[in-house]
Amino acid sequence: MPPTPNRQPAKPTGLECRMAVLGADVRLTPHRREVFEVLQASTDHPTATDLFTRVKDRSPGISLATVYNCLEHLTGAGLIKQVHLERGQSRYCANLHEHVHFHCETCGKVIDAHPAADFDPAKFWNLPAGTRVSRMELAIHGTCSACAAR
Amino acid sequence: MPPTPNRQPAKPTGLECRMAVLGADVRLTPHRREVFEVLQASTDHPTATDLFTRVKDRSPGISLATVYNCLEHLTGAGLIKQVHLERGQSRYCANLHEHVHFHCETCGKVIDAHPAADFDPAKFWNLPAGTRVSRMELAIHGTCSACAAR
DNA sequence: TTTAGAATTAGAATGATTCTAATTCAGAAA
DNA sequence: TTTCTGAATTAGAATCATTCTAATTCTAAA
Structure with missing residues (x-):
C-alpha cells in the first residue's frame, strides 16, 4: 500500500472559478455562470422555467x-435570492441590495x-x-402606476 | 308564457347566515362555519391538510x-388570510389585526x-x-427564542 | 491514466392545489 | 307540497412546480 498522500483540499485553478460571498462559495461552472448572468441581465423577476427558456438560447443542451x-x-451561496410573491412558481432575483418587492x-x-x-426594520415589530x-x-401587492392610470 | 315573476335577490333567512366584512360576503354554510371556527381556535398557522384533519373530527364526511x-x-370574503411563508403548503390565519409573521x-x-x-409601512419604501x-x-425568518436557548 | 467526487441529465416521483363532472342541498316559486 | 334553480359539496382526475433517482459525463488531482 502506498503511503497516504498528503491530500490538500481542492483549490481553484485553471478554468475552475469560485465566487465567495458571505462565507459561502460555489464553483461557477459554465451552466451556473450562464444562469447567473441571464438572471443578472433580467429586469423582471423570472421563474425557473423563464430562466430555462432564456438560457436554452445560449446552451441548447441544458x-x-x-x-x-x-x-x-x-x-445557497447567496449570489441570488429566491422570491415568494404568491402561490405557484418561485421567482429569482440577482439584486442583492436590501429591498422589497412590489407585485x-x-x-x-x-x-x-x-x-x-x-x-x-427590526424595531417595528414586537418579536x-x-x-x-x-x-x-x-x-407588497397592489396596482402599479401604469395599470392604475388606465 | 306566465308573467315574469318579480324575483327578488335571495335574502338570508332561517339557518342561512351571512357575514359581511369589507364589502364582501359569504354564506356561512355548516362546512364553512366549521372550517372558520377550527381556524379561529388554532393558535398555530395550519395548512389546508391540517385543517382538513381537524375538521374531520367534527364532520367526518368533509x-x-x-x-x-x-x-x-x-x-375572498376577508374573514381569513392566506399566508405564504415558504414554498410548499399555504398556511391560513384568522387573525385580522394588522400583523406580520415570524417563522x-x-x-x-x-x-x-x-x-x-x-x-x-407605506412611507418606508420608495414606490x-x-x-x-x-x-x-x-x-420574518429566523430562530425563535426557545430554539435559540438550546 | 486513473480515480474520486461533483455536475449534469432525462425521466420518474412527489406534493399541493385546482379542475371536472356528478350529486346534494337550501330556499323560492308554482 | 312539489318543483326548480343555482350554489355547495364530493371523489377522483388532472395539473403544475418541484424534487428525487440513477446513470452518465466531466474536472482536476494523484
Missing part, C-alpha cells in the same frame, strides 16, 4: 433540472423597492425577547 | 376539496408579531408615484 440545480446552488396584481409586473435610508432574525421577505 | 373550497371563499426555521413554529403603534398598495405580506 435541462430544467439543471436550472433548478444551479438556482439552488446560487441561492402588480393587474399586470403581474414585479418592481424592486428600496427602503428609505433611515429604515430599521419575543431572544428571537433571532436571519432574513425578512416583504411582498 | 373532503379535502371542500376544505380548499371553503378556505377560498373565506379568504422559526428550526422548529417551524409561526408567531404573529404586531407592529409598533407608530409604524406606517413609484401612482402605485396603489392593497396589501403587504411580511415574513
Whole structure:
C-alpha cells in the first residue's frame, strides 16, 4: 500500500472559478455562470422555467433540472435570492441590495423597492425577547402606476 | 308564457347566515362555519391538510376539496388570510389585526408579531408615484427564542 | 491514466392545489 | 307540497412546480 498522500483540499485553478460571498462559495461552472448572468441581465423577476427558456438560447443542451440545480446552488451561496410573491412558481432575483418587492396584481409586473435610508426594520415589530432574525421577505401587492392610470 | 315573476335577490333567512366584512360576503354554510371556527381556535398557522384533519373530527364526511373550497371563499370574503411563508403548503390565519409573521426555521413554529403603534409601512419604501398598495405580506425568518436557548 | 467526487441529465416521483363532472342541498316559486 | 334553480359539496382526475433517482459525463488531482 502506498503511503497516504498528503491530500490538500481542492483549490481553484485553471478554468475552475469560485465566487465567495458571505462565507459561502460555489464553483461557477459554465451552466451556473450562464444562469447567473441571464438572471443578472433580467429586469423582471423570472421563474425557473423563464430562466430555462432564456438560457436554452445560449446552451441548447441544458435541462430544467439543471436550472433548478444551479438556482439552488446560487441561492445557497447567496449570489441570488429566491422570491415568494404568491402561490405557484418561485421567482429569482440577482439584486442583492436590501429591498422589497412590489407585485402588480393587474399586470403581474414585479418592481424592486428600496427602503428609505433611515429604515430599521427590526424595531417595528414586537418579536419575543431572544428571537433571532436571519432574513425578512416583504411582498407588497397592489396596482402599479401604469395599470392604475388606465 | 306566465308573467315574469318579480324575483327578488335571495335574502338570508332561517339557518342561512351571512357575514359581511369589507364589502364582501359569504354564506356561512355548516362546512364553512366549521372550517372558520377550527381556524379561529388554532393558535398555530395550519395548512389546508391540517385543517382538513381537524375538521374531520367534527364532520367526518368533509373532503379535502371542500376544505380548499371553503378556505377560498373565506379568504375572498376577508374573514381569513392566506399566508405564504415558504414554498410548499399555504398556511391560513384568522387573525385580522394588522400583523406580520415570524417563522422559526428550526422548529417551524409561526408567531404573529404586531407592529409598533407608530409604524406606517407605506412611507418606508420608495414606490413609484401612482402605485396603489392593497396589501403587504411580511415574513420574518429566523430562530425563535426557545430554539435559540438550546 | 486513473480515480474520486461533483455536475449534469432525462425521466420518474412527489406534493399541493385546482379542475371536472356528478350529486346534494337550501330556499323560492308554482 | 312539489318543483326548480343555482350554489355547495364530493371523489377522483388532472395539473403544475418541484424534487428525487440513477446513470452518465466531466474536472482536476494523484
